[in-house]
Amino acid sequence: MKITIFGCGYVGLVTGACLADVGHEVICVDVNENTVSALKAGQVPIYEPGLERLILDNLAAGRLNFTTDAPEAVKFGLLQFIAVGTPSDEDGSADLKYVLKVAETIGQHMNEYKIIVDKSTVPVGTAEKVERAVADELEKRGVAFDFDVCSNPEFLKEGAAIEDFSRGSRIIVGTESERVREAMRQCYGPYNRQRDKLMFMGVRSAELTKYAANALLATKISFINEVANLAEHLGAEIEEVRHGIGSDPRIGYSFIYPGCGYGGSCFPKDVRALANTADEIGQPAHIIKAVERVNDRQKNKLFEKLSEAFDGQLAGKTIALWGLAFKPGTDDMREAPSRALMEALWGAGAQVQAFDPEASNECRRLYGERDDLVLAEQREDTLEGAHALVICTEWKAFRTVDFSALSKTLLEPIIVDGRNLFHPDTVKAAGLAYYAIGRGDSV
Ligand code: NAD
Numbered sequence: 494m495k496i497t498i499f500g501c502g503y504v505g506l507v508t509g510a511c512l513a514d515v516g517h518e519v520i521c522v523d524v525n526e527n528t529v530s531a532l533k534a535g536q537v538p539i540y541e542p543g544l545e546r547l548i549l550d551n552l553a554a555g556r557l558n559f560t561t562d563a564p565e566a567v568k569f570g571l572l573q574f575i576a577v578g579t580p581s582d583e584d585g586s587a588d589l590k591y592v593l594k595v596a597e598t599i600g601q602h603m604n605e606y607k608i609i610v611d612k613s614t615v616p617v618g619t620a621e622k623v624e625r626a627v628a629d630e631l632e633k634r635g636v637a638f639d640f641d642v643c644s645n646p647e648f649l650k651e652g653a654a655i656e657d658f659s660r661g662s663r664i665i666v667g668t669e670s671e672r673v674r675e676a677m678r679q680c681y682g683p684y685n686r687q688r689d690k691l692m693f694m695g696v697r698s699a700e701l702t703k704y705a706a707n708a709l710l711a712t713k714i715s716f717i718n719e720v721a722n723l724a725e726h727l728g729a730e731i732e733e734v735r736h737g738i739g740s741d742p743r744i745g746y747s748f749i750y751p752g753c754g755y756g757g758s759c760f761p762k763d764v765r766a767l768a769n770t771a772d773e774i775g776q777p778a779h780i781i782k783a784v785e786r787v788n789d790r791q792k793n794k795l796f797e798k799l800s801e802a803f804d805g806q807l808a809g810k811t812i813a814l815w816g817l818a819f820k821p822g823t824d825d826m827r828e829a830p831s832r833a834l835m836e837a838l839w840g841a842g843a844q845v846q847a848f849d850p851e852a853s854n855e856c857r858r859l860y861g862e863r864d865d866l867v868l869a870e871q872r873e874d875t876l877e878g879a880h881a882l883v884i885c886t887e888w889k890a891f892r893t894v895d896f897s898a899l900s901k902t903l904l905e906p907i908i909v910d911g912r913n914l915f916h917p918d919t920v921k922a923a924g925l926a927y928y929a930i931g932r933g934d935s936v
Contacts (some may be wrong), residue, residue, distance in 0.1 A: 494571060494680055496519045497519075497569050498512075498519060498520070499536075499573070499574065499575050499576060499577055499595045500578070500595075501521050502576065503539060506521065506532075507655060510544060510547040511842070512680065513557035523561065534771060535549050535552060538576050541654050542653070543655040544654070556812060567601075567602035572607075574610045575596070576615050576647070577594075577595055580692075581762040581764060583774075583872055584769060585651045587762070587769075589641045591613075592611070593626050597626050600630025606639045607638070608641050609641070610643055610644075611645065612646065615644075615765075616704070617704075619700060620644050620700065626758070643677070644667035645665065645672070648703070651757065651823040664677075665692050665702055667694055668693065669696070682936075691890055707763040708758065708784065711760045711785075712784050713780070714749075715783070720931070721751035725930075725934070729933075751930040752930055753834075753885060753911030754791035754830045756827065756828040756832075757825060757828060762828075765785060767781055776819075792830045795911050796837040798859070798928040799812065802926065802928060803905075807843040808843065811843065811846060812879060812882045813848075813881065813883070813903075814846065814882075814887065815848055816885040816911075817845075817849035817856050817885065817886065819886070821936075825852070826852055826856060831885040835936075836887060839866075842866045845867070846877075847867070847869065848872040848875045862925065879903055880905045881905055883908075884908070884914060887912040889913060897923045897924075908926070909929075912929065912930075913930050913931075
């Protein structure tokens, strides 16, 4: 099949590379010239395990191409995927300007039947807006071509995106059209062989499914963080509680890890957008709003714990920080808890010496050169002259630590563990004060 994908970000690139890999002819288009020229030269501007190999192989095979030439890209594919960003607007709603811009572009240049596939996360009713935007452009041109718009939300996780795309639990397609159903069966056929993962439903249901899924996952995180807070004040140990509740199959273990809050490009903005939709239709979403409030509070926890450890005297202190990305396996720092912590530390006059296996460049891009930030090449380099160590991201490489060496290196023997990576007894045995999440902070 010939497929056009608008947007060469995480979703567009993974979709493009995976669809090309199973034999489709794919062209990915982006407005960012630097992104496109890098990709054409085989340089992948984002870090995602396995993605570079997939892109290089399919570029070489001639099945995957990149362009900034939108008119040509529109003419290319029967399927026109929209995979551009939908950031939060000032009021928390999803900003649809990039999505609608692509819809206009398609309307301006299409010369035959097209199927427009909304892969961006968009509020209920967006497919109708896309349809109107395309129809308006066709009308302006005084031409009439048939087209369909369907919803095909994406559920991949950064850090495991290729695996999720190839072996995800479901492929949701919102459409009422048999022609679209047939085309989507053909598009996803190679990824739908083991069992039928394609779920066809109404367009609005598909749009809401994506928000409901993300809001429920975010709810699990805020829920366990809320319980962790209770545990901390009730003398209970949240890791024991987590084991205790997760063993019930109705609850399960996934997404009930206490921590320093969720971040990333999806949960925060999608939770806000769903709450905003609920307000707009006069049906306030109480649980969903609370999920966001709890998370905002949680992202401040590490700073609070550090303040407590240093009796509020953080000015002039140097804090070693392990983990900048919002989660392991990515270089993405959008709304990452590390950012809330660093910004609070700088506000209090402290210095940060940070290490992340993948996100240092992204951190440099976000914050530039500054006197109160050192980005280290190795995790051990952050400890030189540091008063305390904080862990923000649970990269595997952080799980093993020589605590007795650490207690000698740090100027003050303090660890603040935002991901509960260690056993409190092991840390304390080395003479370190251990502050974690929901474990009763203890020295
Ligand atoms: P991103 O910001 O990484 O990439 C978006 C890309 O679109 C950018 O490269 C930008 O230059 C490009 N773009 C903007 N306007 C364009 C236009 N008119 N024509 C062509 N390209 C254009 O975004 P992302 O993380 O890939 O997310 C895309 C969508 O997918 C969002 O709605 C997001 O919520 C959703 N989503 C993201 C993830 C994720 O893990 N990142 C997972 C599921 C769904």
